[in-house]
Every structure is written in structure tokens, then in C-alpha cells.
Amino acid sequence: MKRRDFLSGAASAVAAWFSRSAFAAGDDSMPMHDMSKMNGMASMSGMHDAMQGSELAPVDALPAGAPLASLRTLVNESRTPGEFRATLLAQPVARALVQGQRDTVFWQFDGGLAAAGKGDTSGPVVGPLIALREGDRVEIRVVNRLEQPTTMHWHGLPVPPDQDGNPSNPIPPGGEHVYRFTLPKGSAGTYWYHPHPHMQTAEQVFRGLAGPIVVRAADDPLAAWPERHLFVSDLKLAADASIAPNSMMDWMNGREGQFVLVNGAREPRIEVVRDERWRVWNACSARYLQLAFDDGRAFAQVGTDGGLLAAPRDGLTALVLAPGERAELIVRAGQGASQARWLATQYDRHKMAMSHGSLPPGPNVVLADVRFAPGADASRADASAADKSAALPASLRAIAPLGPARAQKSVGFSEAMDMHAMHQPGASTRAMPLGMKFMINGETYVPGRATLTSRRGDVENWTIANGTDMDHPFHLHGTQFQVLSREFDGRRIAEPYLAWRDTINVRPGEIVHIATVQHEAGDRMFHCHILEHEDLGMMGTLRVI
Numbered sequence: 001m002k003r004r005d006f007l008s009g010a011a012s013a014v015a016a017w018f019s020r021s022a023f024a025a026g027d028d029s030m031p032m033h034d035m036s037k038m039n040g041m042a043s044m045s046g047m048h049d050a051m052q053g054s055e056l057a058p059v060d061a062l063p064a065g066a067p068l069a070s071l072r073t074l075v076n077e078s079r080t081p082g083e084f085r086a087t088l089l090a091q092p093v094a095r096a097l098v099q100g101q102r103d104t105v106f107w108q109f110d111g112g113l114a115a116a117g118k119g120d121t122s123g124p125v126v127g128p129l130i131a132l133r134e135g136d137r138v139e140i141r142v143v144n145r146l147e148q149p150t151t152m153h154w155h156g157l158p159v160p161p162d163q164d165g166n167p168s169n170p171i172p173p174g175g176e177h178v179y180r181f182t183l184p185k186g187s188a189g190t191y192w193y194h195p196h197p198h199m200q201t202a203e204q205v206f207r208g209l210a211g212p213i214v215v216r217a218a219d220d221p222l223a224a225w226p227e228r229h230l231f232v233s234d235l236k237l238a239a240d241a242s243i244a245p246n247s248m249m250d251w252m253n254g255r256e257g258q259f260v261l262v263n264g265a266r267e268p269r270i271e272v273v274r275d276e277r278w279r280v281w282n283a284c285s286a287r288y289l290q291l292a293f294d295d296g297r298a299f300a301q302v303g304t305d306g307g308l309l310a311a312p313r314d315g316l317t318a319l320v321l322a323p324g325e326r327a328e329l330i331v332r333a334g335q336g337a338s339q340a341r342w343l344a345t346q347y348d349r350h351k352m353a354m355s356h357g358s359l360p361p362g363p364n365v366v367l368a369d370v371r372f373a374p375g376a377d378a379s380r381a382d383a384s385a386a387d388k389s390a391a392l393p394a395s396l397r398a399i400a401p402l403g404p405a406r407a408q409k410s411v412g413f414s415e416a417m418d419m420h421a422m423h424q425p426g427a428s429t430r431a432m433p434l435g436m437k438f439m440i441n442g443e444t445y446v447p448g449r450a451t452l453t454s455r456r457g458d459v460e461n462w463t464i465a466n467g468t469d470m471d472h473p474f475h476l477h478g479t480q481f482q483v484l485s486r487e488f489d490g491r492r493i494a495e496p497y498l499a500w501r502d503t504i505n506v507r508p509g510e511i512v513h514i515a516t517v518q519h520e521a522g523d524r525m526f527h528c529h530i531l532e533h534e535d536l537g538m539m540g541t542l543r544v545i
Ligand code: C2O
Pocket: 153, 155, 194, 196, 324, 475, 477, 525, 527, 529
């Protein structure tokens, strides 16, 4: 397999220059004959800005160490049991974020009952939590107060294709749309919502448009566990506290800002006095979260994207959440007071360098400071409740394997870099950069064109093959799938446990085998959940007939 397709042979000198200028600060050694190839480029620093982005706010520009903020909650306007009705506004909202700088303008989701004028700044920028129950009839009106089209996508939920915010169903600026769906039994799990407009998903999400959904079951075996919600997002702020635009490198590797936020804040403090159930969302555009505690303490995983596992996976010390993925964890208070930092530890996803080779992985990131104080809040009654919750049920629910398969599908990720086009004047100052192609089955996304066709109700086995040299998280709309096995270096390893997922990471050279079924006719998107790659065309349409 070729490392990368560099389509333009003439660009090698330029590419070599880029690899130096992009990663060695203040390189002014470029020979003049190379300089002439930059025709029209304003200056070295202008070029550097385009590649890496302009100057950023320092990492301590945002305060750390505040108690973890609770998420805002979307108010149910319906009084009828089994019905959820609400309004969500997508609108620009100014927040005083960095001291001594101007306000940061986010694009934010607000409940229709809250602060319709200026937006709700009483809680985190994260969209309000939508708390639903299996069986609920849901009706959510989305009002677009942005200056560009948007849609609302219910990531992971089994909603009808025409209610799922496909890019082909935009809400124009100033417009609104009512989304309607009913949640079936078995859909309890941890989901999220975010816009999905054609080629503008990345920007709308990195400016703040994303929020959590929890669907609960009447027979949840973990209902007694205290629940904590940790919505992890990424923020890239320019020195003047504005949200920085994407640089060329952001488009290529997916955007990673200098801040990783949990419920909208940097390194919050968490106090754990009893064993807790954590729901964790990776709502970052491109950042992988390898979750671990810095003292190596163990935790259990009890759920994936689509709800509970059949049985807990206990004794984990690390768990990778790719962009878009969620997990349910059990974090124990332990014996006696202690303290640990909750980290996203170094994970090598093989980010591209501008010429050849890969960038080294970034350093560990502190997500939160956790103090464990078992029984600290306890009256006697509470203490005995804590004792009870320490025993995790050995089985959580039944998950039947999907099958047998009636059809087979192949999805292949590939990429091509046209270095010549990438280095044209203005190549990266456009909304979308020139010269980068991220493809599925050899093609970039074309609106309305079916990449694959499936029959409603047919269980299918899909192979997702990553023919590129960096990780890509595969995501399929409208359903939850099961991973069957993973093939790497000629070895095929059966997935050791059953789980419902809608997003699965695929490493370079890996082939992931999944079983999946769609229950309704219509178009479903599937794509890489690095949002820049999705916008650049690493997306296809599954036409269900
Ligand atoms: Cu969360 Cu089509 O994506």
C-alpha cells in the first residue's frame, strides 16, 4: 500500500519546504527559487498562518479547577405522559470567556423557553441535555438563527430517515423545522445531537453546536447508581479569544484545539463519594480520548453508544473513545480518601505531516481532577446504600447476535493529496481547502447519489477497510451495529463481547467486520466522524429500499 498519493510530482520542493516551515518555527531559510513557486503568497508568516492557524490563546487563558458544571436540561413542554415536546434554537451567543479579551461568540443550542433573545449563559455552552425514555413520542422544533443553513441530526438514534437531519434536508437561515420520532423499546443509551449541513458540519460543531441525549429504560438495572454526565468537547481559541478558523492542518488531520473541555470547562473538579455511573461523550471534532486515571486505577465499562453491554467489562485501566463515540463507565469511590487526574492519554492516530511521514501523538491531556471521598456525604442510610451499589450486576441485559446475514457490503476509506493544489495561493483561505481528497470507495460525497443500496430488514455484514495511513472513525446513521471481528496484519480477531455501537474506529490497514440492519426505507449517511474529513467528502449515502 502506498503511503499517500501525492498527485503532483512538481510539488516535491514545495512539500519539503512545507514540512520545515510548518513544524520549525520561524524558518526563513527557503531559497528564492522555491519562493517563486509560492507566487502570490503574502509572506512566510502568512503561509505559516494558513498552514497552522494564527496565534492562539495560551492554555491557561481559561480557568481550571471549578466544580464540574451540571449540564443544562431541555425542558419538556408537554404534560402528556410518554410525550416530549420542546424547541431548540441554534443561535450565536456571546460569552465572557477569557479575562481582558472581548467576548467569545459561540453558536449554541438553547431551549426555546430560555432566554430567547440573547441566549442562555447560565450554564455550559454545551447544548441542553435531552432526557428521554423508551417509548417517548418526541417532537422537537429546531429554529435556525444562524446565517447559514443547518440541520439537526440525532446521532445514534433510530429515527426515520427524513427526520434525521440529512444534509439534503437543510433548514435555511431564519427557518425552522419540527422533527418527530418515537423511541422504540431497547433504545435506551447515550446519544447526542449536532447539525449535519452539507460541508458545514465541522464549523457548526466547533463553534459550539452539539448536545447530549440520554434515553432511559423502565427496567434499567443500574437505575440506582448516581449518574454523572461528562460531555467532552474541543475548543481552539485565537489570541483575541475568538474561535479560530480551521487551518490547513486542521482540515487534513481534523481539528484539535488547545483546550479540551468537560461540560464546557477546562479541568473541572469532581468529587466522588459513592460508586458512580459515568456517561462520557466524545464530541470533539477529531480528538481521540484514551480515557485513564493517572494512578492507573481500574474502572468498569457497562455501556457503549447504544446502551448497556450484556455484562460489565471490569478492571479496565484505559478505554479509547474515538470522535463521536460514547461510553458508560462505573467509577468506584474506593476505600479511603484519594485523588487522581482523569486523563486523555497519548494515543497515536498517525496524523499526517505535510510532506511524508506522520506527526508524533500529542501529550496527555488532563480532563478532570477527581477527589475520591467515599461516604463523605453519608448519613447512615446513605452509607448502606453505597455498600449496596458496590455490587455490580453480573449481567446487564440480553444482547442477541444479529444474523444470519443476507448481504455483504464493503466500505473502503482512501485519501489523496494534491500537493500542487494545496499550495496554490489562497488554497486554505477558502472555506474548504483545495487539494485534499478523503474518499469512500474511491469517491468523495455527492449529494443524492447512492453509494450503497440495502433492503429494509436485511441483516448485512459490512467490512470497513482503512486503506489510508491514519485512523478514521466509521459512523453509520439510523441504527446500532455489532462488531463481529477485526482484521489486522492478516490476523482476524473475533470481537470478544457483544455491544451496540454506531461509531467504530478503524486503524490504518485494519478491516473491521460489522453486522447491521436498517428498518426503514430512505437515505442514511455513513462517514468518517472526523468532521473535517466528513465535510471534505469522506461520506456516502446508504439507500435503503
Ligand atoms: Cu454524528 Cu453523521 O454524525
